[in-house]
Amino acid sequence: MSAQASGEKKEFWRWKEYNWKSDEIDWRKGKIITAGVDVGSVSSQAVIVVDDELYAFSNQRTGSNSPGSAGKAMMWALEGTGMTMDDLHYAIATGYGRVNVPFTDRAITEIACHGRGANYMYGGTVxxxxxxxxxxxxxxxxxxxxxxxxxxxxxxxxxxxxxxxxxxxxxxxxxxxxxxxxxxxxxxxxxxxxxxxxxxxxxxxxxxxxxxxxxxxxxxxxxxxxxxxxxxxxxxxxxxxxxxxxxxxxxxxxxxxxxxxxxxxxxLDTRYDTQIAGALGAALFGQALVKKGKGRKKSLA
Amino acid sequence: MKANYGYRDGSGDYFIEIDTDLCDGCADCVAACPASIFEVGEDENDPLSDDEVASVKADGRKSLEYDCGPCKPVRDRPELPCVASCKPGAISHSW
CATH class of the missing domain: 3.30.420.40 (ATPase, nucleotide binding domain)
Incomplete structure (x- = not known):
């Protein structure tokens, strides 16, 4: 009997999906809160940044439903933080699926976002x-x-x-x-x-x-x-x-x-998850844009 | 910023390079390209800048092999229309 027929088909390509949040940051005291969502071809991440510091993120597979994956990633990043979408000052989408994320205010290319994200994760010498x-x-x-x-x-x-x-x-x-x-x-x-x-x-x-x-x-x-x-x-x-x-x-x-x-x-080595670089960069651009007065937050219906 | 858009075919990797620091957003290349691969707009790779620059259209990036190929003759190579049209000299190519 084949492995599949016996129900023992293992999915070797599967990697760990998870979410994380910082215990050191109290977002309620934060001035600017932004989110970045990176909808890639294989994985999706959502990152929340509070006053230029990484606060929370989630990392999961992109399913066949790309806007759905973006929403799921965002909800998962918010999970357990007590924060809701309404607390975000700006949300930016990046990655292949960036034009197809309904709840974000703007899309930025993954090139710009990975450059910015790597600068945060690895330091200014990159x-x-x-x-x-x-x-x-x-x-x-x-x-x-x-x-x-x-x-x-x-x-x-x-x-x-x-x-x-x-x-x-x-x-x-x-x-x-x-x-x-x-x-x-x-x-x-x-x-x-x-x-x-x-x-x-x-x-x-x-x-x-x-x-x-x-x-x-x-x-x-x-x-x-x-x-x-x-x-x-x-x-x-x-x-x-x-x-x-x-x-x-x-x-x-x-x-x-x-x-x-x-x-x-x-x-270079980093203590951060390298998969979040794009979403992290997007959230950091959100911070910069809000400071520039460019924050044009969509009304969240 | 030096933006390189490219493709790989059987004979190697090829790139069109746009130097966005030299580009003045005049859109001459948009009219010059026989395959209409360029567009002018906000620099999407530099979200904090307000300058309008030329770039390769998002939906053209996957078909450069077919769009740029006809301008890459084997011999008696004339200057590419995009390169010739660019007065500030912001466009170059790798072949």
Whole structure:
């Protein structure tokens, strides 16, 4: 009997969905409260910022209903805070689904938001930000205040992104949270798979498995192909220190270690969840816009 | 800000670069591009600025491979219409 028929089908691509709030901040004493919602292709986050400090956030999967996911993420971030939508002075949407979020006042591109978010998460020394999301990859240069000075985006393709990693986790039956570490457990680095295209790489991986490669080797070959692809993207824009990665792939040490090796520099570490960078940046822009008197809060019917 | 919009095809990665610090928002490129890929408006990657600048339209970013391809001949390459039309010299390309 197949695993599915016995009801034991495991979803290896699933990562932890959760929410968080600060115990140190009393939002009722805050002057400016803003929210940022990042509706991505794979995940959605909502972040609440009180007087330029991160107060609460939620991180979950984007379902097939993108406006619904935005609302759910927002409600989840508000959960347990005693705050309601009416307490927000400004809400900004970003990410793929940004134009389709009914309760926000404005949409800002994820390029601007990731630059600003990375500046908060990693500090003002960050000059190069690589946003590796579920479905594409963007290289961004920022100044000391997090303003974008140069960016590069390519046409959309899931090659070498989070979604591709999820497909691989599922193919090999390894949890998405373990694929990175597992790919480092090889004695000798195998040659990278010849294409990062998820469809091609998947069939190549299948034939490698059939020829006797173990899971670790196949994962190493895929991670290394992804790292190569990112390096070729970064070469075009140039990597200035300090270098930081945002988005879900930043949690995959199989990619980050290989990138560090190829680029010959260290990638900054952060205590924050790298997936919230976009929503955090959006909320921080909200703060700046309210201070500029640009807060034009929609009446919340 | 140097904004790079690009695509990848069988022969490599290609990018159109718009230097928004040089762009004066005149919209000459909008008229010049045979595939109409440009638009002029608020700089959506710099939300705190009020200047209007040129950018590649949101719905054109996924089809650059097909829109820009015809302006990329193999030889006897004339100057691209967008680059030629830009008086401040804000547009450049990588091929």
């Amino acid at each position: 000059r190069t930000v690589l946003d590796m999301g579920g479905q594409d990859c963007k290289a961004i240069h920022t100044d000391a205040r997090g303003k974008v000075t140069r960016f590069l985006m390519n046409d959309k393709c899931a090659a070498g992104t989070g979604r591709g990693m999820e497909v691989f986790a599922d193919l090999l039956g390894v949890s998405i949270e373990e694929v990175g570490d597992m790919s480092l457990e090889v004695e000798k680095e195998p040659p990278p798979v010849s294409s990062t295209c998820v469809v091609f790489a998947k069939s190549e991986a299948t034939s490698l498995l059939r020829s006797g490669w173990d899971k670790e080797m196949v994962l190493a070959a895929y991670c290394s192909a992804m790292a190569h692809r990112i390096v070729s993207l970064l070469e075009r824009i140039g990597v200035e220190k300090d270098f930081a990665i945002t988005g879900g792939i930043a949690k995959n040490r199989g990619i980050t270690r290989r990138l560090e090796k190829e680029l010959g520099l260290e990638i």
